[in-house]
Amino acid sequence: xxxxxxxxxxxxxxxxxxxxxxxxxxxxxxxxxxxxxxxxxxxxxxxxxxxxxxxxxxxxxxxxxxxxxxxxxxxxxxxxxxxxxxxxxxxxxxxxxxxxxxxxxxxxxxxxxx
Amino acid sequence: xxxxxxxxxxxxxxxxxxxxxxxxxxxxxxxxxxxxxxxxxxxxxxxxxxxxxxxxxxxxxxxxxxxxxxxxxxxxxxxxxxxxxxxxxxxxxxxxxxxxxxxxxxxxxxxxx
Numbered sequence: 001x002x003x004x005x006x007x008x009x010x011x012x013x014x015x016x017x018x019x020x021x022x023x024x025x026x027x028x029x030x031x032x033x034x035x036x037x038x039x040x041x042x043x044x045x046x047x048x049x050x051x052x053x054x055x056x057x058x059x060x061x062x063x064x065x066x067x068x069x070x071x072x073x074x075x076x077x078x079x080x081x082x083x084x085x086x087x088x089x090x091x092x093x094x095x096x097x098x099x100x101x102x103x104x105x106x107x108x109x110x111x112x113x114x
Numbered sequence: 115x116x117x118x119x120x121x122x123x124x125x126x127x128x129x130x131x132x133x134x135x136x137x138x139x140x141x142x143x144x145x146x147x148x149x150x151x152x153x154x155x156x157x158x159x160x161x162x163x164x165x166x167x168x169x170x171x172x173x174x175x176x177x178x179x180x181x182x183x184x185x186x187x188x189x190x191x192x193x194x195x196x197x198x199x200x201x202x203x204x205x206x207x208x209x210x211x212x213x214x215x216x217x218x219x220x221x222x223x224x225x226x227x
Contacts, residue, residue: 006157040123043158043204043217090157102148103215105157 003027006091006106013081014114021076021109023091032074033103035090036060043090049074081113116141116207120218127195128226135190135221137179137205147188148206148215149179158204164188175199200225 004025013019025032030051035043035058045058049068063085064078074093078085089109094101117140127133139145146165150158162173169181179190188205202222208215 004157009155040219042118042219045215092158102160102163104160105150107157108155110155 004091004093004104004106006089006109008109009107010110010112012112012114015080015082017081019078019081019111021089021091021111023074023076023106024072025074025093025104025106026072027093027095027104028071029093029095029104030071031094031101032068033092033094034058034064034066034074034076035092036062037088037090037108047076081111083113086111086113116145116209116216118205118207118216118218120203120205120221122221123219124222124224126224126226129197130194133190133192133195133199133223135203135205135223137188137190137218138186139188139205139207140186141207141209143209146208147179147181148208149173149177149188149190150204150206150217151175152202152204152220154201161190161203195223195225197225197227199223 007022032049034047037043044060046060046062047066049055055066064076066076091106092103094103119138148163149161152158161177162171164171164181171179177192202220204220205218206215
């Protein structure tokens with residue numbers, strides 16, 4: 001069973017607020033990911049990290065930013081939330097470079113921006 | 115780049131009936147293939163994966179999938195569906211050298227009593 005955690009699970013917030021979605025894993029995985037998921041759509045990769053101090057943007061443009069100061073922690077920040085940011089955000093980690101490594105997912109954060 | 119197609123958006127089956135969810139992929143080299151399941155309000159849970167070897171892969175919860183290179187398919191099957199199998203199912207393709215994994219749009223499974 002994968003040990004990857006996301007907080008908060010649900011968040012309702014007003015436009016213009018700064019928010020940080022937390023993601024932590026206890027498996028010692030080097031690679032971590034953030035996906036955005038909308039109903040009936042495929043998962044879209046918005047950020048990933050190879051390891052500490054490494055962050056890359058994914059194939060879906062996002063106004064969010066990420067940091068990777070510790071192996072186990074990969075928070076995602078929105079400086080000024082907008083209704084268009086309403087979505088579900090999934091964090092994942094994998095144990096080796098390349099997509100061949102199985103990705104393990106957290107439970108997700110469902111964000112609603114009013 | 116790789117891509118995944120799940121032709122069925124929504125499937126309804128009766129409890130106890132067999133199930134097959136379709137997945138077609140596009141990738142030039144040998145793919146790594148995955149099936150994940152997502153229950154409402156939850157993240158994705160890995161059901162099974164194919165990297166190499168036997169093309170019939172067994173997973174958790176009684177699921178299996180068969181890799182058919184000639185058809186570029188990786189269909190998920192279960193001989194007898196349980197009500198608890200109602201969920202969204204995602205097929206995904208990756209490779210050793212790429213930095214990301216591509217997911218299909220998902221198939222929502224409804225189980226009738």
